[in-house]
Amino acid sequence: xxxxxxxxxxxxxxxxxxxxxxxxxxxxxxxxxxxxxxxxxxxxxxxxxxxxxxxxxxxxxxxxxxxxxxxxxxxxxxxxxxxxxxxxxxxxxxxxxxxxx
Amino acid sequence: xxxxxxxxxxxxxxxxxxxxxxxxxxxxxxxxxxxxxxxxxxxxxxxxxxxxxxxxxxxxxxxxxxxxxxxxxxxxxxxxxxxxxxxxxxxxxxxxxxxxxxxxxxxxxxxxxxxxxxxxxxxxxxxxxxxxxxxxxxxxxxxxxxxxxxxxxxxxxxxxxxxxxxxxxxxxxxxxxxxxxxxxxxxxxxxxxxxxxxxxxxxxxxxxxxxxxxxxxxxxxxxxxxxxxxxxxxxxxxxxxxxxxxxxxxxxxxxxxxxxxxxxxxxxxxxxxxxxxxxxxxxxxxxxxxxxxxxxxxxxxxxxxxxxxxxxxxxxxxxxxxxxxxxxxxxxxxxxxxxxxxxxxxxxxxxxxxxxxxxxxxxxxxxxxxxxxxxxxxxxxxxxxxxxxxxxxxxxxxxxxxxxxxxxxxxxxxxxxxxxxxxxxxxxxxxxxxxxxxxxxxxxxxxxxxxxxxxxxxxxxxxxxxxxxxxxxxxxxxxxxxxxxxxxxxxxxxxxxxxxxxxxxxxxxxxxxxxxxxxxxxxxxxxxxxxxx
Numbered sequence: 089x090x091x092x093x094x095x096x097x098x099x100x101x102x103x104x105x106x107x108x109x110x111x112x113x114x115x116x117x118x119x120x121x122x123x124x125x126x127x128x129x130x131x132x133x134x135x136x137x138x139x140x141x142x143x144x145x146x147x148x149x150x151x152x153x154x155x156x157x158x159x160x161x162x163x164x165x166x167x168x169x170x171x172x173x174x175x176x177x178x179x180x181x182x183x184x185x186x187x188x189x
Numbered sequence: 190x191x192x193x194x195x196x197x198x199x200x201x202x203x204x205x206x207x208x209x210x211x212x213x214x215x216x217x218x219x220x221x222x223x224x225x226x227x228x229x230x231x232x233x234x235x236x237x238x239x240x241x242x243x244x245x246x247x248x249x250x251x252x253x254x255x256x257x258x259x260x261x262x263x264x265x266x267x268x269x270x271x272x273x274x275x276x277x278x279x280x281x282x283x284x285x286x287x288x289x290x291x292x293x294x295x296x297x298x299x300x301x302x303x304x305x306x307x308x309x310x311x312x313x314x315x316x317x318x319x320x321x322x323x324x325x326x327x328x329x330x331x332x333x334x335x336x337x338x339x340x341x342x343x344x345x346x347x348x349x350x351x352x353x354x355x356x357x358x359x360x361x362x363x364x365x366x367x368x369x370x371x372x373x374x375x376x377x378x379x380x381x382x383x384x385x386x387x388x389x390x391x392x393x394x395x396x397x398x399x400x401x402x403x404x405x406x407x408x409x410x411x412x413x414x415x416x417x418x419x420x421x422x423x424x425x426x427x428x429x430x431x432x433x434x435x436x437x438x439x440x441x442x443x444x445x446x447x448x449x450x451x452x453x454x455x456x457x458x459x460x461x462x463x464x465x466x467x468x469x470x471x472x473x474x475x476x477x478x479x480x481x482x483x484x485x486x487x488x489x490x491x492x493x494x495x496x497x498x499x500x501x502x503x504x505x506x507x508x509x510x511x512x513x514x515x516x517x518x519x520x521x522x523x524x525x526x527x528x529x530x531x532x533x534x535x536x537x538x539x540x541x542x543x544x545x546x547x548x549x550x551x552x553x554x555x556x557x558x559x560x561x562x563x564x565x566x567x568x569x570x571x572x573x574x575x576x577x578x579x580x581x582x583x584x585x586x587x588x589x590x591x592x593x594x595x596x597x598x599x600x601x602x603x604x605x606x607x608x609x610x611x612x613x614x615x616x617x618x619x620x621x622x623x624x625x626x627x628x629x630x631x632x633x634x635x636x637x638x639x640x641x642x643x644x645x646x647x648x649x650x651x652x653x654x655x656x657x658x659x660x661x662x663x664x665x666x667x668x669x670x671x672x673x674x675x676x677x678x679x680x681x682x683x684x685x686x687x688x689x690x691x692x693x694x695x696x697x698x699x700x701x702x703x704x705x706x707x708x709x710x711x712x713x714x715x716x717x718x719x720x721x722x
Contacts, residue, residue: 090579091203095196119422126426133437137528140419141535144411148357152365155197182426 097160105160113167114150118143120174127181195366202362205355206572212338212352214569214604216410219336221562222329222611224541224555225700228693229329231278233618235694236680247273247474247493248466250281252458254311256479259285259304260453262313265297266482268447273306274476281306283313289447289481326630328618331637332611337414340634350414357407364400367393385578392571395564402561409539438528442508442518448485456511458489464514465491465507469522472505479511487511495522497545502533548692556700566604573600574654598657602648603641605661608708610641612668615701619675659715662708669705673698 097103122139126132150167157163222229255273259266268288276282285302304313338345370393396403420434427433458479465474474493481487488508495503505522509515525533537543541558544551577597581590614637621632648657676698677683687695 091196091200092192095193096200115418119418123423123425126423132426133528134526136419136423136434136438137531139423140416140531141408141412143419143422144354144357144408144415148354148361151358152198152201152361155201156194 097155102160105164106154106157109157109160109164109167110151110154113164113171114147114154116171117150117167117174118146120171120178121146124174124177124181127178128185130185190365190369198362199366202359202366203576205359205362206569207576209352209355209359210569210573210600211603212348213356214566215338215607216336216349216352217406217562217565217569218604218607218611219332220406221559221566222332223336224558224562225693225697226329226333228696229332230327231691231693232676232682232697233327233329234278234325234623235682235691247275247462247477250306250308250477251311252462252477252479255283255306256453256458256482258306258311258313259283264302265293266453267450268293268484269482271479271482272476273478281308282316284318291447325623325626326633328614328633328637331614331630331633340638346414347417348414350411350416353407353410353414356403357411360400360403360407363396367397371397385575388571388574388578392568392575395571396568399561399564399568402558403565405538406565409535412535413539445481445486447481448487451483451485451487453483456487458511461489461509461511461514462491465489465509468507468516468519469495469505471496471499472522485512488517493522497543499523500525501537501543502530504533552692552696559700570601570604573597594652597654598652599645599649601654601657602645602651605657606641606644606648609661609664609668610637610644612665612672612701612704613640615672615697616668616675619672619679655715659712662712662715666705666708666712669701669708672701672705 097106122135122143126135126139129135154160154163250273252273256266256271259271264285265288266285268290270286270289272284272286274282283304283306285304287298287300290298301318303316303318305316306313334340337349341348420431420438424431424434462474462477466472472493472495474491476492478490478492479487480490487510489511490506490508492504492506495505497503500523502525503522504520506518506520507516508518510517541555542551544554546554574597577593580593585593614633617636618633621629625632644661648661651657673684676694682691682694682698684695684698687698
């Protein structure tokens with residue numbers, strides 16, 4: 089009954105890429121997503137309140153998706169690209185709306 | 190779902206599940222008892238008396254007499270903050286902060302005082318101020334701290350958060366992997382089949398029943414344990430000032446300069462209480478503060494709850510100026526913003542503290558939570574057994590097999606010996622005389638953790654999971670039956686007396702009788718069906 093190993097990642101550096109992308113990469117995507125939204129709203133409190141639980145929901149979902157990638161490094165690349173987009177949105181938002189209070 | 194996806198998720202389920210087994214079991218097992226933390230404390234320290242329904246509502250306190258008693262004790266009250274609430278032993282507890290008067294000596298500015306108040310004759314007994322909640326240590330407290338490994342301080346707290354995160358992962362992958370089989374296998378229970386199918390069926394069926402409950406705890410566990418990630422990451426918006434985020438999420442009253450001295454005897458605090466009490470319909474204050482005592486900036490603050498049947502998140506707060514009798518600040522128990530609800534719901538659901546079902550109903554709710562938590566423990570254990578059994582095959586190398594088995598012995602020994610050591614600790618805690626209260630924390634910790642360690646080593650070296658299972662259940666059953674008897678002998682709180690007027694104590698005794706009977710029943714049904722692994 090153990091999972092069939094022919095579908096599992098065998099190489100060590102691939103496994104490292106996937107595990108790190110799942111934990112760190114997915115976290116970066118999830119947190120920057122919420123911050124990008126927070127930077128564009130006038131009332132930041134509800135966004136932060138939602139963030140306190142949706143961080144983990146988005147994080148976990150992405151964690152699962154990470155392991156479906158064939159190449160872990162490509163996944164890292166994708167996550168970093170998405171994170172960069174969110175950071176850009178965040179920076180624009182902060183510059184445009186001034187710091188939310 | 191493709192074969193590949195299924196196998197990947199299945200492997201994730203196994204790895205994330207196996208890696209947190211022991212941690213998660215401890216959290217759920219200790220958490221199950223933590224639901225009854227306050228009753229355990231009362232049970233442990235209780236002495237039988239005819240009239241146990243003492244004054245235990247803030248409405249019945251004469252606040253003027255409290256202030257009088259403090260003054261006659263010779264305490265300089267000017268500029269101090271006074272707080273009165275009932276602790277878990279239903280004792281009125283009074284906290285006094287240091288004075289805000291900057292001209293006073295450094296000692297009086299820092300000096301904190303704590304008293305317990307006798308609600309019959311308003312005499313005060315001074316208590317040590319150490320500890321967040323004060324009061325004497327109890328086994329309930331020990332289990333509460335163990336629930337998030339707080340014996341290891343903050344790192345333990347974060348570790349518990351990480352365990353929750355992996356639990357979340359194991360839960361979601363578990364649902365995905367078993368989804369197709371849920372409808373097909375839900376009613377399939379094949380106890381006569383070989384062991385592995387028994388465990389697989391139990392794991393899947395009970396896991397499915399528990400999904401909503403477990404999802405709630407996986408998510409709220411992350412919110413508690415890893416909440417620090419939310420606040421630190423959102424501090425980016427405020428140039429890394431985490432305090433700024435806390436200020437927005439949990440606004441605090443700003444500090445006000447202390448006014449000049451007035452005669453404290455001229456105020457009628459009971460009238461302020463009445464005003465606060467009647468401010469909203471069915472508002473019950475549970476925590477009363479008088480800020481800046483005896484000054485022109487003196488304020489009367491009442492924190493409490495509205496009718497929970499009307500509003501799920503029903504905390505309310507009102508601050509009155511004692512000079513002008515005006516309302517300075519109010520948070521209505523019946524009208525709250527979305528962001529207040531998020532945290533409120535988290536606490537309500539995680540602590541099984543909702544419904545307003547009365548004494549009986551709310552305890553029943555906690556018992557249902559308790560049973561669900563024990564079911565989750567069972568799902569965790571069966572998960573390990575399946576993992577072991579699935580690797581007990583010919584094509585697995587002998588060395589690997591032996592390693593797996595040793596891991597199995599250790600996991601089961603740690604998890605299952607928690608039950609007898611908890612039962613024994615209840616007996617120990619009840620027998621520990623109150624004259625030893627100063628060393629209670631040390632004594633309980635030593636007994637619980639050393640006992641647990643000894644049992645774990647013993648059962649691990651025994652290398653027989655069947656033996657571990659049988660004898661942990663048997664000893665827990667036998668000791669558990671003794672718990673109500675020991676309590677009766679020591680305190681006179683016999684079951685048939687407490688059922689009438691002391692619910693919390695009754696609950697603990699009754700709970701242990703049920704646990705013991707369940708354990709002994711399980712032992713009587715245990716048979717060696719196949720070669721024990």
